[in-house]
Amino acid sequence: MILHKLKRDFGDLAYYVSGDGPLLLGLSGFACSHYNYIDLLSELQKNFTVVLIDNRGMGKSDKTTTDYSIKTLAEDALAVIDALGVMNIGVMGISMGGFIAQELCLLAPHRIKALTLMCTTSGPPHFLHPTKLTEEGLRQFNLFDPLIQAQYATMGTVHPSLPQKNPDQFQRIINLRMEHKADIEEIVRQNRAAVAFLEKETDLSKLALSVLAYAGSEDRFITPDSPEVFKQIMTNAQVETDWVPETDHFFFLEKPEIVSSRLSLFFKGKIS
Numbered sequence: 566m567i568l569h570k571l572k573r574d575f576g577d578l579a580y581y582v583s584g585d586g587p588l589l590l591g592l593s594g595f596a597c598s599h600y601n602y603i604d605l606l607s608e609l610q611k612n613f614t615v616v617l618i619d620n621r622g623m624g625k626s627d628k629t630t631t632d633y634s635i636k637t638l639a640e641d642a643l644a645v646i647d648a649l650g651v652m653n654i655g656v657m658g659i660s661m662g663g664f665i666a667q668e669l670c671l672l673a674p675h676r677i678k679a680l681t682l683m684c685t686t687s688g689p690p691h692f693l694h695p696t697k698l699t700e701e702g703l704r705q706f707n708l709f710d711p712l713i714q715a716q717y718a719t720m721g722t723v724h725p726s727l728p729q730k731n732p733d734q735f736q737r738i739i740n741l742r743m744e745h746k747a748d749i750e751e752i753v754r755q756n757r758a759a760v761a762f763l764e765k766e767t768d769l770s771k772l773a774l775s776v777l778a779y780a781g782s783e784d785r786f787i788t789p790d791s792p793e794v795f796k797q798i799m800t801n802a803q804v805e806t807d808w809v810p811e812t813d814h815f816f817f818l819e820k821p822e823i824v825s826s827r828l829s830l831f832f833k834g835k836i837s
Contacts (some may be wrong), residue, residue, distance in 0.1 A: 566599075566606070566617070567623060571648050573641055576627025579619040580645050584610025587836040588651045591617045592669075594660030594684075595759055596747045598624030600657050602742065604818055608825035612833060616649065620644055624750035632726075632754055635661075635762040639668035646676065655679040655836040657828065660787065660815060661755070663687075664762045668770050670684060679775040679835035681828060684784055686791050687768045690799050691820050693788050697760055700753050703748070706750040716741040722814040724783060738818050772802040777831045779824075781816030782808040805831070 566581040579598055593601040599617035609615050619626040620638050622630035655678050658666030663685025670677045686692045719739045728735045776799060778792030812819045
Protein backbone atom coordinates (compact mmCIF):
# COMPACT_ATOMS: atom_id res chain seq x y z
CA MET A 566 0.00 0.00 0.00
CA ILE A 567 1.19 3.49 -0.82
CA LEU A 568 0.30 6.21 1.68
CA HIS A 569 -1.02 9.51 0.31
CA LYS A 570 -2.23 12.65 2.09
CA LEU A 571 -4.80 15.19 1.01
CA LYS A 572 -5.16 18.63 2.57
CA ARG A 573 -8.58 19.22 4.15
CA ASP A 574 -10.03 21.83 6.52
CA PHE A 575 -8.81 19.97 9.64
CA GLY A 576 -5.37 19.05 8.29
CA ASP A 577 -4.10 16.09 6.25
CA LEU A 578 -6.41 13.20 5.36
CA ALA A 579 -4.50 9.94 4.89
CA TYR A 580 -5.43 7.33 2.34
CA TYR A 581 -3.75 4.25 0.90
CA VAL A 582 -3.69 2.94 -2.67
CA SER A 583 -2.92 -0.62 -3.72
CA GLY A 584 -3.57 -2.82 -6.75
CA ASP A 585 -4.64 -2.13 -10.30
CA GLY A 586 -7.96 -1.88 -12.10
CA PRO A 587 -11.29 -0.14 -11.41
CA LEU A 588 -11.34 1.93 -8.23
CA LEU A 589 -12.79 0.34 -5.11
CA LEU A 590 -13.05 2.62 -2.07
CA GLY A 591 -13.09 1.23 1.47
CA LEU A 592 -14.62 3.17 4.38
CA SER A 593 -13.80 1.98 7.89
CA GLY A 594 -15.89 1.53 11.01
CA PHE A 595 -16.18 3.29 14.35
CA ALA A 596 -12.87 4.03 16.11
CA CYS A 597 -11.08 2.09 13.37
CA SER A 598 -8.81 2.90 10.45
CA HIS A 599 -7.87 1.22 7.17
CA TYR A 600 -6.90 -1.97 9.05
CA ASN A 601 -10.54 -3.09 8.80
CA TYR A 602 -9.74 -4.10 5.20
CA ILE A 603 -6.20 -5.37 5.68
CA ASP A 604 -7.00 -9.09 5.38
CA LEU A 605 -9.26 -8.50 2.36
CA LEU A 606 -6.60 -6.62 0.44
CA SER A 607 -4.58 -9.49 -1.04
CA GLU A 608 -7.62 -10.76 -2.96
CA LEU A 609 -9.23 -7.43 -3.84
CA GLN A 610 -6.07 -5.82 -5.23
CA LYS A 611 -5.83 -8.57 -7.87
CA ASN A 612 -8.74 -7.01 -9.77
CA PHE A 613 -9.16 -3.49 -8.37
CA THR A 614 -7.30 -0.38 -7.36
CA VAL A 615 -8.20 -0.43 -3.68
CA VAL A 616 -8.27 2.93 -1.88
CA LEU A 617 -8.57 2.87 1.91
CA ILE A 618 -9.19 6.04 3.91
CA ASP A 619 -8.20 6.79 7.49
CA ASN A 620 -11.18 8.91 8.54
CA ARG A 621 -10.23 12.30 10.00
CA GLY A 622 -8.75 11.85 13.46
CA MET A 623 -7.96 8.17 12.86
CA GLY A 624 -4.82 6.31 11.75
CA LYS A 625 -2.35 8.50 9.89
CA SER A 626 -4.86 11.31 9.35
CA ASP A 627 -4.38 14.46 11.40
CA LYS A 628 -6.28 14.94 14.64
CA THR A 629 -9.41 17.05 14.82
CA THR A 630 -10.28 19.88 17.19
CA THR A 631 -14.01 20.34 16.55
CA ASP A 632 -17.09 18.20 16.03
CA TYR A 633 -18.13 17.11 12.56
CA SER A 634 -20.84 15.02 10.90
CA ILE A 635 -20.95 11.74 8.99
CA LYS A 636 -21.68 13.85 5.92
CA THR A 637 -18.38 15.64 6.51
CA LEU A 638 -16.60 12.27 6.41
CA ALA A 639 -18.41 11.54 3.15
CA GLU A 640 -17.21 14.88 1.77
CA ASP A 641 -13.65 13.85 2.73
CA ALA A 642 -14.13 10.62 0.77
CA LEU A 643 -15.48 12.50 -2.23
CA ALA A 644 -12.44 14.78 -2.12
CA VAL A 645 -10.19 11.70 -2.36
CA ILE A 646 -12.14 10.44 -5.37
CA ASP A 647 -11.83 13.87 -7.00
CA ALA A 648 -8.09 13.95 -6.29
CA LEU A 649 -7.70 10.57 -8.01
CA GLY A 650 -9.66 11.85 -11.02
CA VAL A 651 -11.94 8.81 -11.22
CA MET A 652 -15.57 9.17 -12.26
CA ASN A 653 -17.01 5.69 -11.66
CA ILE A 654 -16.20 3.73 -8.54
CA GLY A 655 -17.33 0.98 -6.20
CA VAL A 656 -17.69 1.64 -2.48
CA MET A 657 -17.39 -0.63 0.55
CA GLY A 658 -18.62 0.55 3.95
CA ILE A 659 -18.01 -1.40 7.16
CA SER A 660 -20.25 -0.61 10.17
CA MET A 661 -19.99 3.18 10.66
CA GLY A 662 -18.24 3.20 7.29
CA GLY A 663 -21.63 2.14 5.95
CA PHE A 664 -23.07 5.40 7.31
CA ILE A 665 -20.39 7.31 5.42
CA ALA A 666 -21.04 5.25 2.29
CA GLN A 667 -24.75 6.11 2.38
CA GLU A 668 -23.99 9.82 2.63
CA LEU A 669 -21.39 9.51 -0.14
CA CYS A 670 -23.91 7.87 -2.47
CA LEU A 671 -26.34 10.73 -1.82
CA LEU A 672 -23.60 13.28 -2.50
CA ALA A 673 -22.44 11.68 -5.76
CA PRO A 674 -25.15 9.24 -6.92
CA HIS A 675 -23.97 9.15 -10.53
CA ARG A 676 -20.39 8.25 -9.62
CA ILE A 677 -21.05 5.29 -7.31
CA LYS A 678 -21.89 2.31 -9.50
CA ALA A 679 -21.86 -0.45 -6.89
CA LEU A 680 -22.02 -0.45 -3.10
CA THR A 681 -21.42 -2.98 -0.36
CA LEU A 682 -22.99 -2.23 3.03
CA MET A 683 -21.36 -4.48 5.61
CA CYS A 684 -22.62 -5.04 9.18
CA THR A 685 -24.27 -1.63 9.11
CA THR A 686 -27.59 0.13 9.57
CA SER A 687 -29.30 3.46 8.93
CA GLY A 688 -31.72 5.93 10.49
CA PRO A 689 -35.39 5.73 11.49
CA PRO A 690 -38.03 4.53 10.99
CA HIS A 691 -36.93 1.22 9.49
CA PHE A 692 -33.91 0.05 11.48
CA LEU A 693 -33.35 -1.33 14.97
CA HIS A 694 -30.32 0.36 16.48
CA PRO A 695 -27.62 -0.81 18.87
CA THR A 696 -27.48 0.71 22.33
CA LYS A 697 -25.93 4.15 22.06
CA LEU A 698 -22.36 4.44 23.26
CA THR A 699 -22.08 7.29 25.73
CA GLU A 700 -19.16 9.66 26.21
CA GLU A 701 -18.93 8.63 29.85
CA GLY A 702 -18.85 4.94 28.94
CA LEU A 703 -16.21 5.46 26.27
CA ARG A 704 -14.01 7.43 28.66
CA GLN A 705 -14.38 4.82 31.40
CA PHE A 706 -13.47 2.01 29.01
CA ASN A 707 -10.42 3.98 27.88
CA LEU A 708 -9.05 3.86 31.45
CA PHE A 709 -8.40 0.12 31.14
CA ASP A 710 -5.04 -1.21 30.05
CA PRO A 711 -4.83 -1.08 26.22
CA LEU A 712 -4.45 -4.85 25.98
CA ILE A 713 -7.55 -5.39 28.12
CA GLN A 714 -9.44 -2.91 25.93
CA ALA A 715 -8.41 -4.77 22.77
CA GLN A 716 -9.30 -8.17 24.22
CA TYR A 717 -12.74 -7.11 25.46
CA ALA A 718 -13.55 -5.21 22.25
CA THR A 719 -12.58 -8.25 20.20
CA MET A 720 -14.56 -10.68 22.32
CA GLY A 721 -17.58 -8.44 21.87
CA THR A 722 -17.35 -8.30 18.08
CA VAL A 723 -16.34 -11.82 17.01
CA HIS A 724 -18.21 -15.10 17.22
CA PRO A 725 -17.73 -16.83 20.60
CA SER A 726 -16.30 -19.89 18.81
CA LEU A 727 -13.45 -18.00 17.11
CA PRO A 728 -10.91 -18.22 19.98
CA GLN A 729 -11.18 -22.00 19.92
CA LYS A 730 -11.65 -22.60 16.20
CA ASN A 731 -9.14 -20.06 14.91
CA PRO A 732 -7.03 -18.77 17.82
CA ASP A 733 -4.42 -17.28 15.48
CA GLN A 734 -6.99 -15.07 13.76
CA PHE A 735 -8.53 -14.14 17.11
CA GLN A 736 -5.12 -12.98 18.32
CA ARG A 737 -4.48 -11.20 15.03
CA ILE A 738 -7.63 -9.10 15.50
CA ILE A 739 -6.52 -8.20 19.03
CA ASN A 740 -3.10 -7.23 17.69
CA LEU A 741 -4.63 -5.08 14.94
CA ARG A 742 -6.73 -3.24 17.52
CA MET A 743 -3.63 -2.68 19.65
CA GLU A 744 -1.53 -1.45 16.73
CA HIS A 745 -4.22 0.97 15.54
CA LYS A 746 -5.64 2.25 18.82
CA ALA A 747 -7.48 5.55 18.41
CA ASP A 748 -7.23 8.61 20.63
CA ILE A 749 -10.12 8.90 23.10
CA GLU A 750 -10.98 12.47 22.10
CA GLU A 751 -11.27 11.37 18.46
CA ILE A 752 -13.43 8.42 19.49
CA VAL A 753 -15.78 10.72 21.42
CA ARG A 754 -16.13 13.13 18.48
CA GLN A 755 -16.72 10.28 16.06
CA ASN A 756 -19.35 8.80 18.35
CA ARG A 757 -21.25 12.10 18.38
CA ALA A 758 -21.30 12.04 14.58
CA ALA A 759 -22.49 8.41 14.49
CA VAL A 760 -25.26 8.99 17.03
CA ALA A 761 -26.48 12.06 15.13
CA PHE A 762 -26.60 10.05 11.89
CA LEU A 763 -28.71 7.33 13.51
CA GLU A 764 -31.18 9.88 14.85
CA LYS A 765 -32.18 11.18 11.42
CA GLU A 766 -33.85 9.49 8.47
CA THR A 767 -31.68 8.86 5.43
CA ASP A 768 -33.76 8.45 2.28
CA LEU A 769 -32.09 5.74 0.20
CA SER A 770 -35.11 5.01 -1.96
CA LYS A 771 -33.92 7.06 -4.95
CA LEU A 772 -30.50 5.44 -5.24
CA ALA A 773 -30.31 3.35 -8.39
CA LEU A 774 -27.23 1.15 -8.20
CA SER A 775 -26.11 -2.38 -7.42
CA VAL A 776 -25.93 -3.11 -3.69
CA LEU A 777 -24.67 -6.02 -1.64
CA ALA A 778 -26.01 -5.88 1.92
CA TYR A 779 -23.69 -8.20 3.83
CA ALA A 780 -23.44 -9.28 7.47
CA GLY A 781 -22.29 -11.84 9.96
CA SER A 782 -25.08 -14.32 10.60
CA GLU A 783 -24.86 -13.85 14.38
CA ASP A 784 -23.98 -10.18 14.69
CA ARG A 785 -24.70 -9.08 18.27
CA PHE A 786 -24.10 -5.37 17.67
CA ILE A 787 -26.02 -4.62 14.46
CA THR A 788 -29.03 -6.86 13.95
CA PRO A 789 -28.36 -9.42 11.19
CA ASP A 790 -31.78 -8.52 9.80
CA SER A 791 -30.33 -5.26 8.45
CA PRO A 792 -29.51 -6.62 4.96
CA GLU A 793 -33.17 -7.49 4.44
CA VAL A 794 -34.23 -4.04 5.61
CA PHE A 795 -31.89 -2.39 3.10
CA LYS A 796 -33.41 -4.57 0.40
CA GLN A 797 -36.92 -3.47 1.37
CA ILE A 798 -36.23 0.28 1.46
CA MET A 799 -33.80 0.64 -1.47
CA THR A 800 -36.59 0.19 -3.96
CA ASN A 801 -34.74 1.56 -6.99
CA ALA A 802 -31.55 -0.38 -6.35
CA GLN A 803 -30.66 -3.95 -7.26
CA VAL A 804 -29.99 -5.32 -3.79
CA GLU A 805 -28.38 -8.66 -3.03
CA THR A 806 -28.25 -9.95 0.55
CA ASP A 807 -25.74 -12.33 2.05
CA TRP A 808 -24.53 -13.55 5.44
CA VAL A 809 -21.34 -15.31 6.56
CA PRO A 810 -22.22 -18.26 8.83
CA GLU A 811 -20.92 -18.46 12.38
CA THR A 812 -19.56 -14.91 12.45
CA ASP A 813 -20.33 -11.74 14.40
CA HIS A 814 -19.84 -8.01 13.77
CA PHE A 815 -16.22 -8.40 12.66
CA PHE A 816 -17.12 -11.07 10.10
CA PHE A 817 -14.82 -9.41 7.54
CA LEU A 818 -11.80 -10.23 9.74
CA GLU A 819 -13.14 -13.50 11.13
CA LYS A 820 -13.42 -15.13 7.69
CA PRO A 821 -11.58 -12.79 5.29
CA GLU A 822 -11.10 -15.35 2.53
CA ILE A 823 -14.85 -15.89 2.18
CA VAL A 824 -15.60 -12.17 2.39
CA SER A 825 -12.92 -11.00 -0.07
CA SER A 826 -13.99 -13.60 -2.64
CA ARG A 827 -17.64 -12.54 -2.31
CA LEU A 828 -16.73 -8.88 -2.68
CA SER A 829 -14.61 -9.55 -5.77
CA LEU A 830 -17.43 -11.51 -7.36
CA PHE A 831 -19.93 -8.75 -6.59
CA PHE A 832 -17.89 -5.82 -7.92
CA LYS A 833 -16.51 -7.48 -11.08
CA GLY A 834 -18.09 -5.97 -14.17
CA LYS A 835 -20.02 -3.35 -12.20
CA ILE A 836 -17.29 -0.69 -12.13
CA SER A 837 -14.85 0.35 -14.82
